Amino acid sequence: MKFTKPLIASALAAFLLTGCYNQPGLVQDSNYDRTKTGALAGAATGALIGYNTKGHNKGQRAAIGAALGALAGGAIGYSLDQQANEVARALGTGVSNDPLAQLDPERDIVVSKTPTYVHIMFRDKMMFATDSANLQPRARYKVEKIAQLLERYPQTVVGVAGFTDDRGSYEYNQRLSERRARSVADLLAINGYPKIKGCSYDKALVDNSNAANRALNRRVEVYLYADRNNMSDPCY
Numbered sequence: 001m002k003f004t005k006p007l008i009a010s011a012l013a014a015f016l017l018t019g020c021y022n023q024p025g026l027v028q029d030s031n032y033d034r035t036k037t038g039a040l041a042g043a044a045t046g047a048l049i050g051y052n053t054k055g056h057n058k059g060q061r062a063a064i065g066a067a068l069g070a071l072a073g074g075a076i077g078y079s080l081d082q083q084a085n086e087v088a089r090a091l092g093t094g095v096s097n098d099p100l101a102q103l104d105p106e107r108d109i110v111v112s113k114t115p116t117y118v119h120i121m122f123r124d125k126m127m128f129a130t131d132s133a134n135l136q137p138r139a140r141y142k143v144e145k146i147a148q149l150l151e152r153y154p155q156t157v158v159g160v161a162g163f164t165d166d167r168g169s170y171e172y173n174q175r176l177s178e179r180r181a182r183s184v185a186d187l188l189a190i191n192g193y194p195k196i197k198g199c200s201y202d203k204a205l206v207d208n209s210n211a212a213n214r215a216l217n218r219r220v221e222v223y224l225y226a227d228r229n230n231m232s233d234p235c236y
Helices: 004-018 033-052 058-090 099-103 137-150 170-187 211-217
Strands: 109-113 117-123 157-163 195-198 219-225
Touching: 058 109, 058 117, 058 137, 058 219, 099 109, 117 137, 137 170, 157 170, 170 195, 170 219
Parallel strands: 157 195
Antiparallel strands: 109 117, 117 219, 157 219
């Protein structure tokens, strides 16, 4: 019980920390799940470390550890939340977790977020000419905007994946999707070279049954992680 009380108090403090961020602007997303998750996880870890440290006043040490852990964990979540809003603003769009946004042919760029990363989807039609991996001027400008933001977040780990439709062989599309991912990654190599992946026509958003659907499946996705250990395979 002596251990539980300070942990609860620290958890409440973590939630209070999540309400401190209020970035203005129409593209702001006020859903701070990552901040809350990071703060609570940090509080729990910090409390356990403090409680298990040798010496007297275990409850007091647990409370201090929980508070420090909440600050550290909350800061990671805050950074990701902040990045999502800043990326969206720089790209002239908003943050949307609506799965239908990626299926809207009128949206060339979709920025969303999860508890562990910020996700940016670039529609192929604005990025490359047919069968080309050379970025078009407008696309280069947009990717460079992200690169400028990454200079302020040296801890961010970047992943880039390319996706095609199913026309042509799997092997050809594998090479094309990887080359396209590399073209984007070359511009985002600010704090270390991104992890790239060519996914060919795996993980299609919709079936490749017609030209409109195939256009939706041709895309490049950028992932901004706070922790390299959270990176997953974008092709599956």
